[in-house]
Amino acid sequence: MNPQTAVYVANLVEESLGYSQGTVTPERVPSDLAELVVESVRGSEKSASPDPLLEQRISDLSAGLEKSILESDGFLVRKARWPGAAPYAACLTHDVDNVSRPIGHILGVRDRFSSKDLALALLGLKSLYNNIVYLASLEEQRRLRSSLYFLSANYDLSRLADTLRTLQSRGWDIGLHGDFGTHDSAEKMAAAVAKFRSETGLTPRGLREHFLRFDYSASWGIIDGQGFDYDSTVGNRDRLGFRIGLCTPFHPPTEDWRPMRLLEIPLVLMDTTLWGYLKRTEDEGVRDFVSLKDKVASVEGLYTILWHQESLRMKGGRVYASLLDRLLSDGCFVGSGETIASWWNARSRPMFARGGEFWMEACPAGLCLRFKAKEERRLDVDGGRVEVKGTDATIRVGERGFRLRVT
Numbered sequence: 001m002n003p004q005t006a007v008y009v010a011n012l013v014e015e016s017l018g019y020s021q022g023t024v025t026p027e028r029v030p031s032d033l034a035e036l037v038v039e040s041v042r043g044s045e046k047s048a049s050p051d052p053l054l055e056q057r058i059s060d061l062s063a064g065l066e067k068s069i070l071e072s073d074g075f076l077v078r079k080a081r082w083p084g085a086a087p088y089a090a091c092l093t094h095d096v097d098n099v100s101r102p103i104g105h106i107l108g109v110r111d112r113f114s115s116k117d118l119a120l121a122l123l124g125l126k127s128l129y130n131n132i133v134y135l136a137s138l139e140e141q142r143r144l145r146s147s148l149y150f151l152s153a154n155y156d157l158s159r160l161a162d163t164l165r166t167l168q169s170r171g172w173d174i175g176l177h178g179d180f181g182t183h184d185s186a187e188k189m190a191a192a193v194a195k196f197r198s199e200t201g202l203t204p205r206g207l208r209e210h211f212l213r214f215d216y217s218a219s220w221g222i223i224d225g226q227g228f229d230y231d232s233t234v235g236n237r238d239r240l241g242f243r244i245g246l247c248t249p250f251h252p253p254t255e256d257w258r259p260m261r262l263l264e265i266p267l268v269l270m271d272t273t274l275w276g277y278l279k280r281t282e283d284e285g286v287r288d289f290v291s292l293k294d295k296v297a298s299v300e301g302l303y304t305i306l307w308h309q310e311s312l313r314m315k316g317g318r319v320y321a322s323l324l325d326r327l328l329s330d331g332c333f334v335g336s337g338e339t340i341a342s343w344w345n346a347r348s349r350p351m352f353a354r355g356g357e358f359w360m361e362a363c364p365a366g367l368c369l370r371f372k373a374k375e376e377r378r379l380d381v382d383g384g385r386v387e388v389k390g391t392d393a394t395i396r397v398g399e400r401g402f403r404l405r406v407t
Contacts, residue, residue: 001034008257009034012250017062018079018370020353028065033057040244041253043216047245048236054245055299066372075373075406077358079347081248081300083366085394086333088297091265091304091340092139092146092324093232095177095208098310099130099155112314131312132160136167138312138321142328147232147337148309149177149208150200152192157199164200173336175206176228183213183233186222193226206337208306209233212267220252224262230341232304235267238277240288242268247301249344263341268292270306275316282319289323297330302340356406363402369395371406380405 001009006026014024026034040047040054047054069076082089106128110118113128120126132148139146150157150164157164168174176196182189196204207228209219214233223231236243246266251259269292274285296303311317327334335343346364358369371379371393379386381404384397395404 001031001038002257004257005038005253006034008253008259009037011259012037013058013061015348016058016081016248016250017065018081018347018351019065020077020358021350023069023353024065029061033061036245040246041216041250043244045244048241048243049245050241051295052242052245052247052299052301055242055247055301057245059299070372070374074375075356075371075377077351077353077404077406078370079351080368080370080394081347082333083343083364083368084333084396085368085370086331088300088330089302089333089335089340090293090327091232091302091335091337092144093208093267093304093306093337094135094146094148094309095210095306096132096148096150096309097154097177097210099132099160100127101129114313117313128313129310131309132163132167135309135312135320136170136172138324140170142324144324144334145171145173145336145339147173147175147206149175149204149206150196151177151179151210152195152199153179157196161200161202164202168202171336173206173338174200174202174204175208175337176204178207178209178213178233180210182222183209183219184215184222186225189222189226205229206341207231207233208267212237212270220260220262220264221254224252224260228262230263230265230337232265232267232306232337234264235270235304235306237270237273240269240273240278240292242266247296247299247303249302249340263344265302265304265337265340267306268296268302268304271308271311271317271320275311275314280316282316285316286319286323290326293326293330297332303327303332304337357403358406359401359403360397361401363397363399365399367397369397369404371395373406378407380407 010024010026010029036047121128164174179192182192212233249263249265252264274280307320351360373391383402384395386395388394
């Protein structure tokens with residue numbers, strides 16, 4: 001493995017685990033783990049699994065690093081992964097493939113809907129496929145926000161522009177759902193972005209490709225070249241599990257193994273995987289949802305969920321609100337793609353260390369530090385407070401930065 005590739009891998013691991021700058025060197029990453037990271041981000045998908053295989057390997061490395069650091073220094077400090085040291089996070093996303101269907105289509109799939117909704121739709125009193133405002137109301141009731149990705153070629157975006165601008169002003173993330181061919185054509189991607197801007201007056205910060213089309217050798221470079229903050233395409237369509245073994249964000253590599261500005265937010269679960277490809281009943285689908293949630297939580301990961309807005313009144317899709325309540329009952333951090341990307345990038349600013357002193361110049365709201373020690377230590381922190389004391393402590397720090405001294 002060439003030196004730049006090894007540095008990329010070490011930086012990815014260090015950023016994920018939240019250690020101070022320079023803690024995770026290439027020499028500290030086992031060669032088989034480094035090769036697995038390389039294969040995953042280059043698209044070989046050898047780590048594709050029903051379980052977050054690569055995430056588990058990184059967690060195992062962290063456990064070994066903690067043991068080594070505790071033995072040599074007597075204590076360790078690292079950044080918690082999520083705001084408020086939440087046990088895991090969830091990213092809510094919605095692809096908007098359609099906003100209307102002809103009556104003939106609705107009659108052909110009428111068994112998907114309740115008799116009341118079907119009757120109102122046939123009378124022209126309700127839309128079964130434009131659930132954008134309904135979706136927002138479900139989330140707003142729970143003080144949640146999500147991402148919605150809109151196609152630029154499948155319907156008239158200008159007719160939705162007022163709704164999109166209103167939602168964005170209230171905290172929803174309005175992104176682009178890549179049209180056919182945008183995943184491997186810079187020209188088509190540029191045209192889709194230009195049309196989106198022209199018809200909505202908005203600049204999309206996040207992207208997901210239609211049908212999860214993705215070319216590892218081209219897509220990230222095309223997306224990064226258009227200035228997107230993040231992509232959330234890499235995930236499975238026809239099976240449950242983790243396409244590249246990761247459920248935390250990362251910066252994809254350039255051809256020469258430099259991290260892109262673009263952030264990839266791996267997709268974990270798509271609703272049509274449950275109801276379309278796997279033909280799950282609602283009870284079975286909920287069990288799958290919970291099983292994947294627990295797997296993500298076991299590695300303090302990010303549960304990125306794709307729930308098509310047009311499915312909200314259908315069998316299967318209508319369980320969405322109850323799934324939100326399950327997430328909230330866990331006390332996890334829930335946000336949109338843009339919220340997650342902003343958090344991850346701010347959290348990834350370097351934390352410096354020298355001897356028993358640790359500091360950061362600026363911190364995202366909600367950042368906490370994890371502290372462990374072999375025996376009781378004194379903690380003095382400027383720009384924060386120790387919330388849980390002892391040999392296993394949590395320290396909440398301020399947005400202006402902090403300086404922590406361990407004695």
